[in-house]
Every structure is written in C-alpha cells, then in structure tokens.
Amino acid sequence: MNLRIPGPTPVPAAVAQAGAADMINHRGPEFAAIIRRTTAGAQQVFQTKNAVLTLTASGSGGMEAAVVNHVAPGERVLVVTIGVFGQRFLDIVRSYGAEPVELAFEFGSAADPALIDDALKANPDIRTVLITHNETSTGTTNVYLPQVSEIVHRHDALMIVDAISSLSSIPVLTDEWDLDVVISGSQKGWMTAPGLTFVSVSDRAWARQETNPMPRFYFDLRRAQSALERGETPWTPALSLFFQLDKALEMMLAEGLEAIYERHHRLARMTRDGIRALGLELLAGEGLESDTVTAVKIPEGVDGSKFTKVAREEFGTVFAGGQGPLRGKIFRFGHLGHVHEEDIRAGLVAVEKTLVSLGYAVANRA
C-alpha cells in the first residue's frame, strides 16, 4: 500500500525497528539519555531555545495542553480558523469553559493579518490568539504567520500555533517568529508512529502558566518540565515511540533541515504539477498551497464519496477524504515525512486511474 494520507506517515524501516528494542526502565539512566537527546533534537527542529516538552498523546492532546496551560476559564480568546483543525481549537476552548471569538477565513484561504489586527483592536480584552500554521484539512498554509505574530505581540497577547502538520517539513522558525506555544506530532514529518506530541513554551507562556487557574494534571506542562530536568516524564512515557523518535531525529538531522524543507517543497510542487496536468483544481489559493498535503477538488461528474475506497481497493493507494463540510468534495494527497519521488509518481498514477475508474475523462485534461 502506498500510504498517501497527511499522517500517520510511513515509518522508515530503521525507525520501526528501533521501536522494537528491549523495554527499559522509564526512571533509569538509559531513558534519561534518550529524552535529553530527543529534546535537544526537537529543539533543533523547532528552531528554538525554548523548552520543548514531549507528551504521550496524539496531536489533539498537544492542542489541549496548549489550551489548558495558557487559557483561563471564562477568558475570551481569538481563534483564527481556516479549516477543520482550527475549529478543533474552538471546540477545545469551549470544552474548557473559555469563550472563543472566531475569526473564520474561507477554506482554502490564509488568515489575513490585517483582519487579525482589526479583531484585536475591536476586542482589547483578548490576551490569547490560537491559530493553525498548516491546515491539514484544506492543504493550505497560513503563510503570513510571522506578520500575525508581530501583530499579536503588539497587542500583548500570547501566540499559540498548531504546527502539527508543518513543523519538521515546512520551515517554522519558533524563535525568529517569536511564537509562544507551538505544537507538533510524531506521526507527521517526524517519521515516527503516532502517540507523541511536542509542545514548545516561551518565557511569556511560562509566566502565563504560573497564574492560570485552569484545572490540569496529565497535560500540566510545568510537571513535564520539572520531570524533564531529572531526565524523566511525570507519567510513564510511550518508550517504544521515544526509541523510534531518537532514530528518526538522527536521520532528520543527518539529512539537514534545509534539505528536508527543500525535498518537501520539490515533492509538493511535483504533486501539484501532476494534479493540474490531470485537469484537476486545488482547494488552496495560489501561493498558499501546503508543502505537506495537497487538497484536490473532486471534478464534476465524479462521485467523491467513492474516491478513497476505489483508490485503496483497486489501486493500492491510501488517500484521505474531505472532513466536515468538505466530505465528498475533495481528496487529500499527503507528501510529508519519509516520502520520495517514486511515492509521488505512484500516487499520481493512482489518482489518474481512480478518476478514470470513476468515469472521469482524463483525456480532457489541460
């Protein structure tokens, strides 16, 4: 099977095997060495000197950690949404009794910094902004993140960024862009099985935690930081995933971040070119296309609800469908993590064959 979803992504054989190593004591010197190494590696990938905490949970757990540690009950926060994962922030904020002010942009577009500025001017009580860097549901990158960060800080607010499906594949310059809290997840560009999430914390964010009355325990980042200082985690960590991450980081740092970004950009362009050559349209606006996942509009006359099933069953390729209001209207082609030209070529062939099988006249292509 060619796994072409935007995560979980294929795990390289050496990483998968690293996870099968003998179990160890999570309160002993071997684990202390591993978590110190993976934390230093994660900081390099985050391009930050801030703390980076690795929690045993999926990315949504990392998003919850970002909310419960920094947002207070009843607090009004600005949630900038450009797709389904932005809406997940809304959902978490509401679940915890805070009050989101939503600034929604059309699916496929990026957040407009000027409108964020307006929203913060109109709501001077807002001290926290939550935003998605790369919207997995629409294949769109919020390319103006550095400008947004500048505006958010001008308004003295905290900048919380879901970079789950970008960080490690697309440049996220945590320190240079002055991002307070950034979240990523092992099953994306990190080439590791799902189950670990990363959360970086700036000094501004630590200060916020000190006085934040929101209840938290498992996802309490201060507990995670204090355990990390002893080379531990507060609760038993997913050790086999740490073994994998350790190996994956070794491979990533050997390839080099710039080379990784370049490979993702090149393969994304190859995907987009191939998709357009089939006469298909992308959901993301021009210049906003994500380098980790491409969202493709299902062409007229094709039954979108059958696309992923036919691609999987007849052509051995697993694509993701649309989520929420996009169900049946798009398919998503993942190209992040351990991915190479042949995966993209095979994926494009599967797209074409699937469309033909569903009655699309590919001969009409541009």
Place this chain on the structure above:
Amino acid sequence: MNLRIPGPTPVPAAVAQAGAADMINHRGPEFAAIIRRTTAGAQQVFQTKNAVLTLTASGSGGMEAAVVNHVAPGERVLVVTIGVFGQRFLDIVRSYGAEPVELAFEFGSAADPALIDDALKANPDIRTVLITHNETSTGTTNVYLPQVSEIVHRHDALMIVDAISSLSSIPVLTDEWDLDVVISGSQKGWMTAPGLTFVSVSDRAWARQETNPMPRFYFDLRRAQSALERGETPWTPALSLFFQLDKALEMMLAEGLEAIYERHHRLARMTRDGIRALGLELLAGEGLESDTVTAVKIPEGVDGSKFTKVAREEFGTVFAGGQGPLRGKIFRFGHLGHVHEEDIRAGLVAVEKTLVSLGYAVANRA
C-alpha cells in the same frame, strides 16, 4: 538486562515486532478491524460486557479520564489510599477542583471495608469512591475489593478502581464485582509497550457522564465511545501500540486467563519464598502480598539508596526503588506480564548478590 520493575514490563519479541508493521490509515478498514478485535479482547480480560475504551496515554491519563468524566467540580469524593498511587487519585481530584475526603490506610495494609462503610455513613453526600486495586508502590493488593464494591453501591455511590497493575495478571471480575469504572495500562500484564490505557464504563457510569459538567476533551469517554462505534478513535491513535496489543491479546487469550493468573500466582510465591529465604521482610501484610510486584524492606545496615544502582550496574538487573516516603526503604521486584521462572530465579540471585555487595550478611538468613 533482566527488567524486574513493576512496569514497563518486557515485551515478547513477537509483540515488539508486530509494532514494526507498516503504518496504516487510522480512519480505514484495517484499523477498524484491529480496534474491534482489541476491544473485544480487552473486554474478555476485563471480564466485562461494559464498554472498554482504549486511549492513547499512560495509565495516569486513564486515571484522569476516570476522574474528569465522572467527578464534578466541587464534588466531595471518597479517596481510599493504601500507597502512592492512591495518592495520585487525590492529586487528580484536587487538580480538578473536586474535594477529596481521604481514607488512608497504612502502607502495606489493605483497605478495611468496614471503615469505608463508616466513612460513607459519616458523609452521606458522597457519590463517588476511588480506590486502588493493586498498589504498585507497596506490593499490596486490596483483596477486599468485592466487599468494598457491595458497600459502595449500597450507599448509591460510583466505584472507580485503578487496576492498572493487576488487571490481566490478577483476577479482576469487573462485572461480577460490579465495578463501575476500571482502569488498566498496556505496559503491565498486557505485555505491550507503554502508551495505551484502558477504561471500562458501566451503565451507571455512563449515566453520570451525561450530566457531569467537568470540562474534558481529549479524555472525553463519550467521544471515544462514539468513535469506536465507527471503528475509530476520536484522535489519531498510537497505531504501533495497537498492532502490539493485537498480538499480545492473541497470546494472552491463547494462554488463557486462568493459566495467566495461575502463572502470576506461582511466580509471585516463588519470589516471596526466595526473598524470605534471604532473611528479608516484605512490606505487604500477610495475605495481602501482590502477585504482580513484591516490595521488600531494605535490611538494616544496607544503604537502600544504593540498591537499584548496584543491582543494575553490577548484576544486570533492574529493580524499582521506593517512592515517596518509601524512598531508600524498600526495593520492588516486578513479576508480571511476560515473565517466567528463569526471570525470577535470576532476579533472586541478583537480590542476593546486590545485598552481599552492600555488606549484608546473607549467611544470617533464616
């Protein structure tokens, strides 16, 4: 290394390798088949017809799930403690703004059902009781759990049980004992790497969840149940751990629960006999000794703070030390999961050699 801690436990080679299988889509038919199979298997191990939800988190995450789904902010709850993990329930309950009434029993003793009855009579407003089945920190089993459950339900309260280090190794009859919420964790008798926790939910507990205003998102069990009905999890699951669990359950059910219980009981007795033959004393009271972990008092004249380091560095065996007030006063010998006679024999030899190395006159033994 002979890993003789009470979890994470050694993962059998076939289980470890299962975790290295190719990554799959967590929203596809392969995963639906796996989670349906592992859920049915987990229900067999829990001996229940209740829902059993498998969450991507460590056991402490399962404990938090039990609290946030069933305990309301400000609610007074009874927390019965016989060691450090009972105190973790206290900590979680307090973190979420509920009010614990602690009924503490001396470390090494079991909870006395009559005193629980008294506590519930004295606090007729209490509707929730939290208790540890097998206290990992003291090597003690709360053997009167069925009687406690009868009393708790007579007082119309909900019975929440941390069975993390017992269930799958020691009989826990969820339905027969009428336990409302029971928690276990993959890294114990389940022979799987850490990172999955199991929570069973009775009808009484579901009803409580319906009206419980406590904020929750990642650990919301209703979301987990609703996703499970589609063969999914609400958030990306730790797939490689599900692959392992699937294989481990196959092995466990092939061995048979009765045979597993018998093996654990036999190896625990072998451990206790060997420990006593060295002239050492157990922390647990007679008849309360856990069949998954033995807590051994450090004999007089031996520097307890050095025990685990010497055992590991000189004799290739990893024991656990004491936690909290027991630090330096005991060591703990785990005998659960994928464990066999030779592991116990080797562990006992390591105990003896370590004590001799620390100046203990084993010749004096009884």
